[in-house]
Amino acid sequence: MLALGKINNLVVKKQVKFGFYLDGLSWGEILLPNNVAPAGLAIGDQLDVFLYLDSEDQLIATTERPKIKVGEVAMLKVVATTKVGAFVNWGLKKDLLVPFSEQQIPLKEGQSYLLYCYVDNSNRIVASSKLDRHLHKTVPQYRPGDKVDIIISEQTDIGYKAVVNHQHWGVLYQSDVFKPLRRGDKLPAYIAKVRDDDKIDLRLSASTFKQAQELTAQVLAKLEQNGGKLALTDKSAPELIYAQFGVSKKAFKQAIGSLYKEKKIVISDAGIILVKQ
Structure with a gap:
């Protein structure tokens, strides 16, 4: 099915003095002008073209690639x-x-x-x-660890708001950013979590995600071993955290923050407590 404003694969139907006509099926013949036709193009060839409307609002094909397509x-x-x-x-x-x-x-x-x-x-x-x-009109179908493409939209108090795969909004937290980012920057990222309200948490590093995932499992195991209690919090000294789990305070805070959001633990001044499921 043909789509306006996107790349379509069409067959060359005939050649004329000023270009080629492509078979647009129910859309009729679509002109590909000579100045954008590849050398050696012949009748019967298949070609990837972008379809748009020219200055006279006539449907036209081009092999040029725009900076943006419909849905992007x-x-x-x-x-x-x-x-x-x-x-x-x-x-x-x-x-x-x-x-x-x-x-x-x-x-x-x-x-x-x-x-x-x-x-x-x-x-x-x-x-x-x-x-x-126009964005976030469908339910995000991502899983933790999925690699996505993001475009930075704006900086906020907690980090950066970003467009995920041209479709959804996501948040990249300041604690996960180690270089300056600007509006319009394009970069790969990883899904950390899709929350119950369909908001998306992002990370820039796959290893960061894997470390946090492994650490949350370790914290839960340690809680079960200690009767559901652990005398560590996000305010504990880095040395105490490293002695228990061999990770940085930042990684530990991310792990227990994730567990807290999932309502698997509560955090008190004395430590963290496992929530009975």
Whole structure:
């Protein structure tokens, strides 16, 4: 099934003076202009092309790859503001429209913004800076340890808000960040947890996740051995924590924090207590 604003694999149907017509099935013949056609292209060949509307709103194909596709998020620069909205450079000849109704704040020429691309009710490919309107509309189907791609949205009091796989919101906690991050940065991350409210906790390191996972099991085992009590808290001296588990205080705090969120332990001034299931 063909999709506007995405990559489609189409068959070359015929050649004309100004390009090639591709078989768009129920969409009819779709023009691939000569200037974006690969050398040696012949009738019957299959080709991956991006489908969009040209300046006259005619369906057209290109082998060029835009900076953003429908269903994706990217940082794009505003090249013009007009009476219908702002236009951003997305790597194609025709700039991409951000309607006024889809601007979180008025977009300014020369500035870059994090945008979501979609097809509106008029069948136009447009973009929006109102990410909350378009993201986290489906239940996250991730498991702890899954590798994902994230794009940094903004810094918060607890860390960074990030877009996960162009679909969901996630949080990267400050304690897991060891280098400066900026809005629009793209990097791999790992799912730490999908909470009951569908919010996603992220980590940058797979080893950090594995260490925390192993440590939570060790803490639970130690609690069971000690009658459900352990005289350590997130305020205990690093030396005492290392003597018990051979890990840093930071790793221990992450582990018991995770257990606390899962309601497997309670934390008192005297230590941690196992919750009877």
